[in-house]
Structure formats: C-alpha cells, structure tokens
Amino acid sequence: MATDRNILVIDDEVQIRRLLEITLNLNGYNVPEASTAREGIIAAATHNPSLILLDLGLPDEDGLSVLRKLREWYQDPIIILSVRNSEEDIIKALDTGANDYLTKPFRTGELLARIRTALRLQQDKTGASSVLSFGSLIIDLAGHTVRKNNNLLKLTSTEFSLLALMAKNSGKVLTHQYLLKEVWGHSYSDQTQYLRVFVAQLRKKIEDDSTHPSLIITEPGIGYRFGE
Numbered sequence: 634m635a636t637d638r639n640i641l642v643i644d645d646e647v648q649i650r651r652l653l654e655i656t657l658n659l660n661g662y663n664v665p666e667a668s669t670a671r672e673g674i675i676a677a678a679t680h681n682p683s684l685i686l687l688d689l690g691l692p693d694e695d696g697l698s699v700l701r702k703l704r705e706w707y708q709d710p711i712i713i714l715s716v717r718n719s720e721e722d723i724i725k726a727l728d729t730g731a732n733d734y735l736t737k738p739f740r741t742g743e744l745l746a747r748i749r750t751a752l753r754l755q756q757d758k759t760g761a762s763s764v765l766s767f768g769s770l771i772i773d774l775a776g777h778t779v780r781k782n783n784n785l786l787k788l789t790s791t792e793f794s795l796l797a798l799m800a801k802n803s804g805k806v807l808t809h810q811y812l813l814k815e816v817w818g819h820s821y822s823d824q825t826q827y828l829r830v831f832v833a834q835l836r837k838k839i840e841d842d843s844t845h846p847s848l849i850i851t852e853p854g855i856g857y858r859f860g861e
Contacts, residue, residue: 639663640748641682643673643699644714645692649737653686656741670694677707684751689715689726697729704730710751714739720854724808727855732805750804765800767848767860770839772800779839786838791816795831796839799849799859808856832857 640662642653647668654664665680667673670691677685685703689696696715703711710732715722718736726734733747763775771780774797779786788796794816799807813821813828821827836843850858 639665639680639682641665641667641673641676641680641685643667643670643676643685643691643696644688645669645690646688649688649714652741656745660745668692670696670699673699674702677703683709683755684748685709685711686714687711687731689713689717689722697725700726700729700731710755712744712747712751714744723855724810727806727808728811734806754804765803767800767803770848772797774801781839788835788838792831792835792838796835799857803859806852806856806858810856812856 638661640657642650642657642664644650644653644666645668650666650668654666657664665676665682667676670693673685673687673691676682685707687696687700687703691699696713700711700713711730713726713731713734714737715726715734716737717723723734732751735744735747763773765772765774769782771783773779777793779788779793779796795812798812798815809825809828810822813824817824817827832849833843836846836849840846840848846860848860850860852858
C-alpha cells in the first residue's frame, strides 16, 4: 500500500523539482525525487508513493517507456508533466496508462487540484460499490439502471455501457480510441464521429443543460473526462 502523503517527482529539471518540492511540502506531502528514468523506477519501488509526477523528457530514457515499465506493477495514479503539448503525445501517454496530463508551464493550483482528485478517486476504489452517485445522477452498475432526480432514465445498452465506463473512471481523461475500443471493439477505434453522436445523446439525458455539460467534459482533440 502506498504511503498516503508521498508524491514521487521524476523530472530532470532542477527548477521544476524545487518548485514541486516547495509547493507539495506546503500542502503536507513528502516529496522523494529522481532526475533520471533509472532513479525514478528505483524510487517508485523503494518509496512506495501514493502518486507519481512524471516528466516525459528524461535524459536516459523516454518517459513513455518509463510509464510502461511502471504500469507493469504500479497501480496508483501517475500524472504526466511535460512540455510536449501535441494531441498525439497526450493521447499516447493517456493510452499508455497515465491518469492525467499537464503541460509545462502549469499553474500550481491546477496541479494540486488534479492531485487531490486522483488521490481521492484512488481511495474510493478500495470501497467501491456498484452504485455511483454524481449529485442528482445515480448509476447502479449491477442493476443496469440510471436515475436523475430520482427519475428512471431510459438508456440503450450501448449508452449505459459508455456511461458506466466513464463514471467508473471519473476524473480521468479517457481518449476517443480507448472509449471506442472498450465499448464497440477494435474495429471502431477511429470512428470518433460515431462516439460524438452517442456522447451527445447521453448529455441530453443526464445533463441539467446539455449545451453546457458539467458531467461529460470534452477534452478537445483528446477525448472526455467524466466530471466531479
């Protein structure tokens, strides 16, 4: 089990490590650090952190490779911090197992909020039930029912599968490709317009205002995040 207040920073930039150390220390976190991929993997094993902040531009190995190695055994949240800001890089990182992605330079307030969300969701998993609540929206995974303001919603089986997948991964960015593959299968992995149609249908049914969604949040060019 990870130590609740340990956040491992794997980044080769001294200035970034100092900024993160000061920011996280002030918010009550212990901050073990590593400046290379090799040091980072060792630190992840020895410090057993509750969350890892990982840079992609490491001097001895690409961060995506480190992410793949960590995901062979490390189950807790990993947030990418990187100057790479292309959709392709972000999608690759999320599909490889990152929970979230922030581009440098980032606002420390936003980073702290993402960290709190990731840690809370991880804790919720340990006591996960088959009923998920998001304000007035109640999703019963076992019963395959969805209620909004205590009214039973009529969802198709596909709509329910998509909603359940998003809700179970609440707070995490899910790429178009991941959602299409998980709900419809590999042959649909490039049918992003198909996904948009289903998301639009879901929003009309579960959102208070489908034109200003608060539950299914669009991450432009990347995918969707189920809101908190």
